Amino acid sequence: MSMLKDVFMSLSQNQLLNSAAKKYGLRMGAQSVVAGTNLEEAIKSIKELNSHGIACTVDNLGEFVFKKEEAEEAKEKILKVVEAIHENKVDAHISLKPTQLGLDIDFDLALNNVKEIVDKANSYDIFVNIDMEDFSHLEPTFKLLDELAKDYENVGTVIQAYFHKAQEYVERYQNFRIRIVKGAYKESEEIAYLDKKDIDNNYIKITEWHLLHGKFTSIATHDHRIINHLKDFVKRNNIPKDKFDFQMLFGFRRELQLKLASEGYNFTTYVPFGNDWYGYFMRRLAERPQNVNLVAKQVFNKKTNTFLGIAAGAFLLGRASKKNKRK
Numbered sequence: 001m002s003m004l005k006d007v008f009m010s011l012s013q014n015q016l017l018n019s020a021a022k023k024y025g026l027r028m029g030a031q032s033v034v035a036g037t038n039l040e041e042a043i044k045s046i047k048e049l050n051s052h053g054i055a056c057t058v059d060n061l062g063e064f065v066f067k068k069e070e071a072e073e074a075k076e077k078i079l080k081v082v083e084a085i086h087e088n089k090v091d092a093h094i095s096l097k098p099t100q101l102g103l104d105i106d107f108d109l110a111l112n113n114v115k116e117i118v119d120k121a122n123s124y125d126i127f128v129n130i131d132m133e134d135f136s137h138l139e140p141t142f143k144l145l146d147e148l149a150k151d152y153e154n155v156g157t158v159i160q161a162y163f164h165k166a167q168e169y170v171e172r173y174q175n176f177r178i179r180i181v182k183g184a185y186k187e188s189e190e191i192a193y194l195d196k197k198d199i200d201n202n203y204i205k206i207t208e209w210h211l212l213h214g215k216f217t218s219i220a221t222h223d224h225r226i227i228n229h230l231k232d233f234v235k236r237n238n239i240p241k242d243k244f245d246f247q248m249l250f251g252f253r254r255e256l257q258l259k260l261a262s263e264g265y266n267f268t269t270y271v272p273f274g275n276d277w278y279g280y281f282m283r284r285l286a287e288r289p290q291n292v293n294l295v296a297k298q299v300f301n302k303k304t305n306t307f308l309g310i311a312a313g314a315f316l317l318g319r320a321s322k323k324n325k326r327k
């Protein structure tokens, strides 16, 4: 499993395949976990989820942004999503990635782009979540949040339980709306727990702490054992239902999503859309290689086969060139 995880993680970082995937449209099973390639399709999915009492957080997917113009383009697209949420009166907010808005180019560029989005969202009373990427972006993302918090309240971020310092982070952001996740990137044992049991234990520890002391806690996991444990915890501690929500990704465990919503819990589905779906999809395969079933169902599709062929070739080439470099 770990080898497969590494393969998908490595594929998720392949820029060449990312560009190729954009041309192919949703393939390889991605269509079951990405809510379409355009805003109209995303709004349709959001309305459907809203009809079951489920709120949404919308991610206009974007990866590998290294040019100012690309970051500006991403900003314009997200501003359109904010406008569409308002116009369609849907129950939804925004999730965005700082690198998509230019964090790898220049901090101030990213700050100004995110600020424009947060400002517009604020005028419509829409919340903006700043998603957390890998460790190299963690402190710059916290800095973005600190800057934005000087002027706005409609902004929060994500804390990844796999980090040794996760408890310190939840305490630092006690007064924010915080989404707690296990963590989706490959990190080293110097800074992160690698063992599933340790990650799960830390997840429970920091989530309980934030539920007791924080402003609003988003419990973002598909793990029914953790969800059941935390359902008990909130009951025992009389934590009101408006202090937290459960969150899951679009296309995963739909039955459980509907069940939690029907039990009266606030529930939010993370709705990714757009033609830049490739990196997101590979990370989903990396965190749960069983999701490969999604791909397996598609292998008889001719275009998918072509794509998988290119993917496998590029991956093997990448490995070969890395090995050569090592020599």
Ligand SMILES: Cc1cc2nc3c(=O)[nH]c(=O)nc-3n(C[C@H](O)[C@H](O)[C@H](O)COP(=O)(O)OP(=O)(O)OC[C@H]3O[C@@H](n4cnc5c(N)ncnc54)[C@H](O)[C@@H]3O)c2cc1C
Residues within 6 Å of the ligand: 130, 131, 132, 133, 158, 160, 179, 181, 182, 183, 184, 185, 220, 221, 222, 223, 224, 247, 248, 249, 252, 253, 269, 270, 287, 288
């Ligand atoms: C709303 C949301 C937002 C996120 N945002 C970020 C972010 O900003 N940054 C980041 O690094 N990561 C983010 N993640 C990803 C997160 O870090 C994890 O990688 C991902 O959620 C997998 O961990 P898990 O807790 O869901 O369950 P896992 O640890 O993958 O699974 C635990 C157990 O749950 C059960 N299970 C899990 N999935 C399924 C399934 N599909 N069907 C049946 N059983 C299942 C199985 O029994 C499994 O053993 C986000 C996740 C969610 C849900």
